[in-house]
Amino acid sequence: MLNRKIDVHVHAFPEKLMNAIYSWFQREGWEVPYDGWNAEKIFDYPGQNGFEKFLVLLYVHKKGMAPELNDWLFEQAKERPEIIPVGSVHHEDDVETETHKCLGELGFAGMKLHCQVQNVRMNDERLFPLYEALIHYDKPVIVHAGTAPVDYTGTVGVKYFAQVMERYPELKVQVAHLGMNETEAFLRLAEELPGVMFDTAALDAKSMSDQDAFPPPEQFKEWIERLPDRMMYGSDFPLLNGKSSEIERQFVSLDLDPAVKQALFYDNAKRFWGI
Numbered sequence: 510m511l512n513r514k515i516d517v518h519v520h521a522f523p524e525k526l527m528n529a530i531y532s533w534f535q536r537e538g539w540e541v542p543y544d545g546w547n548a549e550k551i552f553d554y555p556g557q558n559g560f561e562k563f564l565v566l567l568y569v570h571k572k573g574m575a576p577e578l579n580d581w582l583f584e585q586a587k588e589r590p591e592i593i594p595v596g597s598v599h600h601e602d603d604v605e606t607e608t609h610k611c612l613g614e615l616g617f618a619g620m621k622l623h624c625q626v627q628n629v630r631m632n633d634e635r636l637f638p639l640y641e642a643l644i645h646y647d648k649p650v651i652v653h654a655g656t657a658p659v660d661y662t663g664t665v666g667v668k669y670f671a672q673v674m675e676r677y678p679e680l681k682v683q684v685a686h687l688g689m690n691e692t693e694a695f696l697r698l699a700e701e702l703p704g705v706m707f708d709t710a711a712l713d714a715k716s717m718s719d720q721d722a723f724p725p726p727e728q729f730k731e732w733i734e735r736l737p738d739r740m741m742y743g744s745d746f747p748l749l750n751g752k753s754s755e756i757e758r759q760f761v762s763l764d765l766d767p768a769v770k771q772a773l774f775y776d777n778a779k780r781f782w783g784i
């Protein structure tokens with residue numbers, strides 16, 4: 510039985526944009542059981558399911574969107590202390606100014622970079638001011654740097670991540686989705702880099718891969734046990750191709766030492782995010 514839980518990967522946007530994102534996933538063939546849920550409903554859900562805090566991640570697909578979205582998230586988080594806000598910036602924005610606004614003035618916990626959605630490689634030098642600001646504030650970045658579910662844009666992969674970490678080895682990073690489909694390579698790099706953590710977001714066969722190619726539960730157990738203090742439970746709620754509770758159950762039911770499981774669901778997030 511888990512005593513305490515934090516979800517390190519939840520998404521919410523203002524209503525119009527949220528609905529456009531639900532539609533995008535539906536066009537991709539996803540079920541999206543939470544279709545139509547607005548921010549209010551999204552923010553109520555983790556608490557109803559035993560999560561005492563949760564990170565809310567923004568992402569942007571166009572230049573100029575980030576400032577307004579970051580301000581929106583700031584207003585939401587002011588009303589709800591259970592929200593840990595994570596901002597976003599587009600590589601064609603004034604990256605330095607917007608990142609400093611988020612991490613300084615708005616007091617965000619970190620930043621999110623979605624290489625696929627933004628259509629930018631992690632090693633793009635327009636992102637260097639982002640990494641430098643994060644290091645300055647000693648705050649983490651969450652990156653969707655892996656190739657799962659599909660490398661739509663040719664911008665993701667462990668090689669770009671490795672180049673950034675070579676330049677900024679002190680950067681704190683939460684690698685989303687366990688770095689799938691290159692988890693082994695990400696884990697090997699993380700062994701040498703103490704500031705690299707992983708989240709389990711959307712790790713169910715329907716969301717991240719076709720059933721045949723998806724790793725069995727023993728594989729997840731083995732990955733978690735290899736770096737047990739680096740793994741954090743994240744759901745990707747509400748952008749899921751299935752029920753959040755079913756995905757959570759996959760991890761709750763893994764045959765892990767209770768201390769490792771508690772670290773996965775709470776302790777590691779608490780320590781890494783300072784919450």
Ligand SMILES: [Zn+2]
Pocket residue numbers: 518520710745748
């Ligand atoms: Zn996500």
